[in-house]
Amino acid sequence: MRKRTSMLAASAALMTVLAMSACGAEESEGWLKSGDDVSIAADSGETTGDPDIKGQTIRWMATYDLNPSGTQDRSVPVALFEDLYGAKIEYIATTSDTKFDDLANHINGGDQVDMFPYEWDAVPNGVTKGMYDPLDDYLDLSDPIWDGVRDYAEMFKYNGHYYVVPFALSDPLAVTYSRTLMEEEGLDDPYQLYQQGKWNWNTFLEMMKQFTANAEDGKQRFGIRGWFGQAIIQSTGDTVIHYDGKQFTNNIMSPAIERGELLQEEISKLGLYDPTWYSYFPEDESTLFYAMAPWSLSESNAKNPESDIFIVPFPKDPESDQYYLNMNYGAVMLVKNSKMGDAVAAYIKCARLAETNSEYRTAAREKALIQNKNAQGNVTGFITAEQYDFMQTWYDPANIKCVFDFGYGMGSLMYNETYDYNTRGVMNNCADAILNQAQYEGTPDTWAEIRSQWSSVVDSVVADYNAKLAQ
Numbered sequence: 001m002r003k004r005t006s007m008l009a010a011s012a013a014l015m016t017v018l019a020m021s022a023c024g025a026e027e028s029e030g031w032l033k034s035g036d037d038v039s040i041a042a043d044s045g046e047t048t049g050d051p052d053i054k055g056q057t058i059r060w061m062a063t064y065d066l067n068p069s070g071t072q073d074r075s076v077p078v079a080l081f082e083d084l085y086g087a088k089i090e091y092i093a094t095t096s097d098t099k100f101d102d103l104a105n106h107i108n109g110g111d112q113v114d115m116f117p118y119e120w121d122a123v124p125n126g127v128t129k130g131m132y133d134p135l136d137d138y139l140d141l142s143d144p145i146w147d148g149v150r151d152y153a154e155m156f157k158y159n160g161h162y163y164v165v166p167f168a169l170s171d172p173l174a175v176t177y178s179r180t181l182m183e184e185e186g187l188d189d190p191y192q193l194y195q196q197g198k199w200n201w202n203t204f205l206e207m208m209k210q211f212t213a214n215a216e217d218g219k220q221r222f223g224i225r226g227w228f229g230q231a232i233i234q235s236t237g238d239t240v241i242h243y244d245g246k247q248f249t250n251n252i253m254s255p256a257i258e259r260g261e262l263l264q265e266e267i268s269k270l271g272l273y274d275p276t277w278y279s280y281f282p283e284d285e286s287t288l289f290y291a292m293a294p295w296s297l298s299e300s301n302a303k304n305p306e307s308d309i310f311i312v313p314f315p316k317d318p319e320s321d322q323y324y325l326n327m328n329y330g331a332v333m334l335v336k337n338s339k340m341g342d343a344v345a346a347y348i349k350c351a352r353l354a355e356t357n358s359e360y361r362t363a364a365r366e367k368a369l370i371q372n373k374n375a376q377g378n379v380t381g382f383i384t385a386e387q388y389d390f391m392q393t394w395y396d397p398a399n400i401k402c403v404f405d406f407g408y409g410m411g412s413l414m415y416n417e418t419y420d421y422n423t424r425g426v427m428n429n430c431a432d433a434i435l436n437q438a439q440y441e442g443t444p445d446t447w448a449e450i451r452s453q454w455s456s457v458v459d460s461v462v463a464d465y466n467a468k469l470a471q
Contacts, residue, residue: 050349051342054086058114058343061092061103061335076360080350087343089115103131107336114340115347118166118331120408120415123158128468132333134161138345141165145352151397152329155404157245159469167352168330169395169402171293173231173314175204175224176281176300178307181288185211190312191390201235201263204289204315208272211288221286223272228291229432230326231314233260237324239405240430240458241414247466248406250458252451257430259317261447264434275436281309294391298372298381305379311387313394323400330355365389410461426454426461 060066066089067078074082081087092113094102100121106113107130116132126132141150141162149166156164175190182189187207193199208223215221233240236256242249251257267273274287281290281300290300294311301309316323330351334344354360368388372381394400407427408415416425421433421440429443429450437443444450 050085050346053343053346056340056343057088057090058340058347059090059092059112060115061094061099061106061113062117063094063096063099065091065093067091076354076363077347077351080353081347084350085343085346087346089347100126100131103335104129107131110337112338113335114338115344116333116335118164118329118333121411122333123156123163123409124406124465124468125409125411126333127158127163128465130336132163133336133338133341134163135165135334135341135345135348136162138334138341139165139348145349145356148356148395148397149352152402152404163333164329164331165348166329166331167348168355169327170330171295171328172391172394172400173228173234173291173326174294174311174391174394175228175314176290176292176297176309176311177288178281178285178304179310180306180308181285185214185288187211187288189310190315191310194312199312200316200318201232202318205263205266208267208288209270212270212272219286222274222288223267223270224289224291225274225276225278225282225287226289226291227293227432228314229264229435231291232263233257233430234326234403234405235314235320235324236260236317237320237322237401237403239403239407240427241405241407241410241462243406247469248410248462250455250462252426252430252455252458256317256319258447258451259319261430261434261450264432265445265447268434268437273435275439281307283307297387298383301383301387302372302379302381309387311391313400324403325394325400327402329402329404407458410465413457413461426457429454 067074078089081089092106103113103116105111119126122132139162141153146153146165149168152169153162153165156162156166177190179189179191187210188203190199190203190207193203205223212221212223236254236259238251238254238256240250240252240254240257242251278290279299280296280303281287283303290296291314297309297311313323313325332344332348332351334341338344354364365385365388368383369385371379374380405427407430412425414425415427416423417428418424419440421429421442424433424440429440433440433443433450434445434447437445444453
């Protein structure tokens with residue numbers, strides 16, 4: 001590995017909002033000024049020792065443009081990449097349905113693509129299909145800038161190489177609720193339970209039971225709505241697929257995973273779950289908990305302005321040694337045969353800087369607290385300072401550990417979104433088939449049946465990938 005001088009001194013990772021959202025900017029004597037009048041200083045004197053990539057252009061293929069407005073509305077990583085390094089990013093548009101085919105066609109046809117978004121499919125499936133190159137020669141993970149995410153890069157290390165080097169964590173599966181409703185129902189505040197170490201499956205389930213039992217005659221209540229089956233399983237800290245850096249192992253028989261699946265069975269049998277899709281916490285007080293990533297919080301606040309909305313991590317498995325949480329990873333992939341490894345690495349460093357520099361974090365907080373309004377001036381979304389500050393603590397591994405299951409990156413037999421139980425991926429059925437039996441026709445009633453039907457499929461997939469590792 002070629003050792004590189006640190007681009008910028010940085011503190012530990014704390015937040016993800018800045019790098020994942022567009023922050024309008026215009027250059028002004030070393031300052032990046034956002035369209036929301038949030039200003040941050042760019043230190044241009046700390047690139048000594050990094051490769052000279054001035055004038056180079058990265059070709060970025062994705063369903064979204066990193067700089068959709070041209071020179072305006074630049075995110076901090078893009079602004080740093082352009083202003084400090086003198087490089088550019090060219091956008092190659094694709095679609096959700098065709099992105100992997102489009103990438104493969106560009107690679108096979110010799111039509112340059114350099115950078116592609118990280119997705120679950122990247123490792124091991126994308127790597128074994130020859131879609132990505134490793135970042136080993138371009139990033140020095142001993143650099144302090146990677147403190148806080150280095151372990152995740154090690155987790156993704158595949159066949160001895162670093163293909164995924166996350167610059168951030170994002171999208172934790174969380175639980176939104178109304179503190180006003182909790183008080184009216186005589187229930188404990190989940191945030192207080194979390195602070196006391198008592199926010200776990202047991203208190204979660206009992207609160208839902210009490211809430212639904214207190215429904216007035218003729219009115220239906222639900223304990224929870226939203227997306228949370230995957231969060232239940234991963235809150236155990238265990239995964240369907242184990243990977244020790246050398247081989248994969250089928251872990252579908254895990255007692256910990258079974259505990260999570262049995263919790264799903266109970267929630268389903270008690271009628272506590274409503275599978276209807278909502279993009280925000282329902283306003284009608286018929287639901288106690290709404291499970292989703294924090295992207296839904298802003299709208300939930302606006303739709304429930306008098307409800308004192310709050311958000312907590314998914315509850316802990318009572319038998320786990322700490323809180324484990326399903327999250328996503330902010331990362332980009334170096335595309336196979338790219339000649340722009342240095343430039344892609346520089347962009348990744350810029351994205352990491354946006355996560356670690358204290359001034360940028362302060363600017364991100366200011367930006368996050370700005371209310372969203374429509375053309376009529378009505379508030380359509382907002383985040384409170386209390387909500388924002390609490391959520392930042394989730395990204396500290398001392399508080400919560402992020403979990404990733406390699407089963408999601410092992411091809412369509414393992415991960416495939418369909419509405420047919422028999423053609424859905426194993427991971428999809430593990431996550432929520434029990435909760436959505438009416439939606440996925442043919443779904444068995446119990447985890448024991450589901451596990452029995454799909455364990456041999458997992459065995460075959462694991463054997464296939466282990467054979468590829470041995471080649």
